[in-house]
Amino acid sequence: MNILFIHQNFPGQFKHLAPALLARGYKVAALTSEKNQQKTPIQTYRYPMPVAEPDPRQARLGTTFTAMTDRAHRVALAAAQMRDTLGYVPDVIFGHCGWGETLFLREVWPQARLLVYAEFFYATEGLDVGFDPEFSKLTLPVRMSVTARQAHLALSMVQADAALSPTEWQADSFPPEFRSKITITHDGIDTDALCPDPHAQYRLPNGRMLHAGDEVLTYVARNIEPYRGSHIFMRALPDVLDARPEAQVVILGSDGASYSSGPEQGSWRDVFVNEVRDRLDMSRVHFLGRVPYRDFVTLMQISRAHAYLTVPFVLSWSMLEAMSLGALVVASRTGPVEEVITDGENGCLVDFFDVEGWSDALIYALERPERFQPLRARARRTIIDNHDLHRICLPRQIRFVEQAG
Numbered sequence: 001m002n003i004l005f006i007h008q009n010f011p012g013q014f015k016h017l018a019p020a021l022l023a024r025g026y027k028v029a030a031l032t033s034e035k036n037q038q039k040t041p042i043q044t045y046r047y048p049m050p051v052a053e054p055d056p057r058q059a060r061l062g063t064t065f066t067a068m069t070d071r072a073h074r075v076a077l078a079a080a081q082m083r084d085t086l087g088y089v090p091d092v093i094f095g096h097c098g099w100g101e102t103l104f105l106r107e108v109w110p111q112a113r114l115l116v117y118a119e120f121f122y123a124t125e126g127l128d129v130g131f132d133p134e135f136s137k138l139t140l141p142v143r144m145s146v147t148a149r150q151a152h153l154a155l156s157m158v159q160a161d162a163a164l165s166p167t168e169w170q171a172d173s174f175p176p177e178f179r180s181k182i183t184i185t186h187d188g189i190d191t192d193a194l195c196p197d198p199h200a201q202y203r204l205p206n207g208r209m210l211h212a213g214d215e216v217l218t219y220v221a222r223n224i225e226p227y228r229g230s231h232i233f234m235r236a237l238p239d240v241l242d243a244r245p246e247a248q249v250v251i252l253g254s255d256g257a258s259y260s261s262g263p264e265q266g267s268w269r270d271v272f273v274n275e276v277r278d279r280l281d282m283s284r285v286h287f288l289g290r291v292p293y294r295d296f297v298t299l300m301q302i303s304r305a306h307a308y309l310t311v312p313f314v315l316s317w318s319m320l321e322a323m324s325l326g327a328l329v330v331a332s333r334t335g336p337v338e339e340v341i342t343d344g345e346n347g348c349l350v351d352f353f354d355v356e357g358w359s360d361a362l363i364y365a366l367e368r369p370e371r372f373q374p375l376r377a378r379a380r381r382t383i384i385d386n387h388d389l390h391r392i393c394l395p396r397q398i399r400f401v402e403q404a405g
Helices: 017-023 060-086 140-148 151-159 168-172 230-243 268-279 293-302 317-324 355-367 369-387 389-404
Strands: 002-006 027-033 043-047 092-096 113-117 162-165 182-184 201-203 209-211 216-223 248-254 285-289 305-308 329-332 348-350
Touching (some): 002 017, 017 027, 017 389, 113 151, 216 293, 216 317, 230 268, 305 355
Parallel strands (some): 002 092, 092 113, 162 182, 216 248, 248 285
16 A cells, blocks of 8 residues: 655654554655655655745735645645656545645545544634633634635545544534544654653753752743743742742743744743743743753653643643653643643643632642642553553554555
8 A cells, every 4th residue: 555645844743653654564655845854764755835925916814725725736736746757646645634735636646545634623713713812802804814714624624535633622623514534543642751750850051950859840832922821821930939939940932933923022932021020030930942852851750840721722742741751730721631631630720811820739739749649640641541652542543544545
């Protein structure tokens, strides 16, 4: 069986699946953007993706669909070249529907089975947009823009023979008309590699050494921004540090914006820090930016309390990885989190907007670590039982491709 993966940043969510299928004897290839230069063991082809200037004649609400169909057009031309010059014909195509790459592939390879990774479907009710009115207001123009962004996702799902979503909550973001096509299987967490280490230690840039058991509060996001509750966390910090004079706070995340537009000036980090700077002991708050993955792992092994906040959006791998590493996760009581964490059982939940509640929960977690040891153990057990890469998720992913394909 010939299997072709399509992902603008391959391997992406197929990091483990593609090599596993190759190891089972299938012929596996990938088609990705020329801008993606990641090295993988998979035979990789690339489609051109030059910078396109927006057409001033284009309707504003159509900008997303135009961008996605433009990418789909480039993917289809590259696919046709693979077919015509190399004689390449896949039996199964598996692509992420988020960037429109699969839209025209049926016109190139009409006999191939088409599978899509269904990560998230935009909507004007109950999800990310409008959840936090401080940064996202549901005006009529915003509603129209969000609805317009559904077009390429809906068309991708119409064409797909089957789809895969990582969580029930994310699958349920898709309209009922598509839900029957979706199988639920997470990308997987390597619980053998990501396990607690009572001897973990980490040297901060200022030379201070942190050890497992120290009073360390951690926060992780790809970027410091409202989608991941950075503003709520920063507003909770002054009371936490006042109550816990020995606590050290380690924050991982860049100054860009992954899911939301940036502020008018500077970065969201600047905005949120400046809001509380006069009440915060900055000598105990360590912004490390984006660090090597090994550093993240070590810091989760050290963390006494790990704060994770998110609006109703895609669940971060980092939260599940922190649980596998034995961290006590104090998380926002939002849909994607509640699918995994039960308050008082395998973690702690706090209302996303309750700044005082966040301060209290984090203070308590830092103050009484021994009380939360059973929660740490159950958190790791949750990931082992439901999200383990090698024993649960990867076998299910392979079965999905073999059966759906």
